[in-house]
Amino acid sequence: MSSPYCLTNAHSRALFDRVRAFVEERVIPFETDPRNTHHGPSDDLRRELNELARDAGLLAPQVAREYGGMALTHVQRVAVFEAAGYSPLGPIALHCAAPDEGNMHLLEQVASRTQKVRFLEPLTRGAVRSCFAMTEPSPGAGADPSLLQTVAQGDGESFVARGTKWLITGGYGAGFMILMARTVVAGVDRGATMFLVPLPHPAVQMVRLIDSLDSSFTEGHAEVRIDDLHLTRDDVLGEVGQGFRYAQVRLAPARLTHCMRWLGAAQRAHDIAVAYASRRTAFGKPIGEHEGIGFQLADNDMDLHTARLVTLDAAATLDRGEAGGFESSRAKVIVSEALYRVADRCVQILGGLGLTADTIVAQIFRELRAFRIYDGPSEVHRWSMARKILKTKLEK
Incomplete structure (x- = not known):
């Protein structure tokens, strides 16, 4: 295992490796826990996972240190959130999943000191959702x-x-x-x-x-x-009267953190598909050696790489203090559609196995289909981007 983030610094790569190891060793075994239901993990399971992350020093990495977080920049979050997303339970464990992660960001930016004590501090600790x-x-x-x-x-x-x-x-x-x-x-x-x-x-x-x-x-x-x-x-x-303005304070980074988390899930599906294509044989050789399968693996690699570059670019925009609305819309569309293609190919590569719960690929496929809808469907983001593009042209 090594970090895919060749464009980030050694600290970010080390964070990625640390979180990824935690998820593989401590979190993935809980995926078959009966408390992980069709309606998501129970609050009891969430609390147990939060304790594991707290013991590992990984709870709420996105929050300021004064509230118990790690104060990561947006670029650093790209690596950490992807590593967490290698299991759907990873962001739950690290307490960087939606909607809590976006709400913590909003409260940090907008809430009064009294409200931060009453709401943000217990939320960051995982005492409440x-x-x-x-x-x-x-x-x-x-x-x-x-x-x-x-x-x-x-x-x-x-x-x-x-x-x-x-x-x-x-x-x-x-x-x-x-x-x-x-x-x-x-x-x-x-x-x-x-x-x-x-x-x-x-x-x-x-x-x-x-x-x-x-x-x-x-x-x-x-x-x-x-x-x-x-x-x-x-x-x-x-x-x-400022609710819509604050919604953008929350939604611009929240769209992007969804991209980060689901990158990890798509990478997990791809890894499972690669392993299967290497060992499953048909017509005299491993199926990955047939172009129909091999080309799909290559397309997955390109979609994953593109999604990372787009996400990193948008994260850097936020770290520069820019609003990032246009960039987060662009990232949401590109990444959600690219990762859905990855998951779809993984189901196809696994064949009948991909339709079952014997691997997590079927769940990841469902999750990534939903990702194309929430926090704004692709069509709305394209419409919003087009308006801004035309406005910029007219202003010139």
Whole structure:
């Protein structure tokens, strides 16, 4: 095993090797644990994995040191998150999986000191989990967040929120929710606002656990009903009416960290496919020596390499202090589609074995198909990029 990150420094390569060894030796054995369910790992399994990472000094590597993290740059995270992603349980163990990882970043950037003590510090320690409640069932907010139907009405000091959210990852058992709601103050629409809501809460009902294609997020995805939720100005994250701006603070790096984590999963699928193609024989020789299979392995290598370069480039943009929205959209499309091709080829190379749960390849295939949808489907990112490209041209 050696780091694929020839473009990063020795420290990043060492981090990659350290995390990859931890995942292979300590995390992968838990993949067959009965607590790793169709709706993702249970919170009990998550806590056990967090303890292993804490003992290894690897918990919450993305968070500032003052909150117990490793304060990694975005470029360093590329290596570490890929190494963690070699198992779907790896990011859960290191506590750098969605939605908690994105929420930690948002709280670091936007929350008040009091809110950081109350919410960020226990989240970083793994004492609680969190969820991010923006997505709604049709006709509400999805790829178009301006369709937000959940409303918080009030006078600017107190609010009452009502609405329905769905596909809220990790909602069941979360210790708090970051709620996005359209804010109406004294009859005037002030735009979207984020609120911090401790859970469980009598006004927040987990309606159902949604069956979905993917199965790697702790406690799956929930539908949530919010009815007469009373909030105050102290519950506002940041400023009233600035929710969409803060969403970009969260989403630009969060899209990129998804790319990092799923790079590891795609590499795992490829490694399994290479091993199988080396030992499985057909028509007198290992199947990898037939061009139909060998070319697919070569295409996998090129897609993986391209995905790493694109991810590293976008991470460097964030480290330079640039907004990175365009770059993260570009990376999300290129990487999600490239890694899906990798997983699809791996299923094909394994043949019947690829359709079974005897390897993890079938799960990785499902996860990477879902990756092309969440945090914005490819079509929305292409549309957004095209608008920016044309705007830049017109401004010249």
